[in-house]
Amino acid sequence: MSITLDFSGKNLAKSKSVNLHYLPAKIDGxxxxxxxxxxxxxxxxxxxxxxxxxxxxxxxxxEKPINESSDRQLRLTGVFEEFTYWNYDKVPSNGDTYRQALLLADVADALSKPISEQDLEAEIARNKENTKESP
Incomplete structure (x- = not known):
């Protein structure tokens, strides 16, 4: 099965902004x-x-796929910068699985930032100082 995403940078720039609500639930209707x-x-x-x-x-x-092995095509229908996130019984928090997934973007960004030679030398010096202070 292959999945084709049907959009380009031009489509992205022209896409309408949508008012999005995220409901972590299955709706059978x-x-x-x-x-x-x-x-x-x-x-x-x-x-x-x-x-x-x-x-x-x-x-x-x-189009709805005929079976799981059918090729699928997805098209861009809108973009958003913010969305409303719903929980049934508690105020949404960073402990929610969905919010934890969003935090992974920050973790990935921090892990992929380049480290300068100056930063590396400063960290080595701090570690040496901390080692001297420890009994």
Missing amino acids: DGEANVEEYFNNYTREATDLVPEGYRGLVIQET
């Missing part, structure tokens, strides 16, 4: 819903930003 009944005072929400240097993309499958 497609249609009208009484929002006031289902999204009551038990639900919790927070607005999250896409990590700095990144852009959120909304992609949609053009």
Whole structure:
């Protein structure tokens, strides 16, 4: 199976900004819903930003695949810089799996930054000082 992403830099620049809501749930329906009944005072929400240097993309499958081994094509339908993140029973926090995944972008950025020779020498000097101070 191959997956083709159908968008380019031009499409990305022209894409409409969307108002996105992330619900960590499986919904077995497609249609009208009484929002006031289902999204009551038990639900919790927070607005999250896409990590700095990144852009959120909304992609949609053009056709439902016949089976799991079928080729798939996805197209860009919108972009977002922030989104509303919902939890059912608690205020969203950095302990949520989804937020932890977003934090990985910061970790990857920190791990991939180049280190100058000056930074390396300064760290070696700090380590030597700390070693001298330890009993």
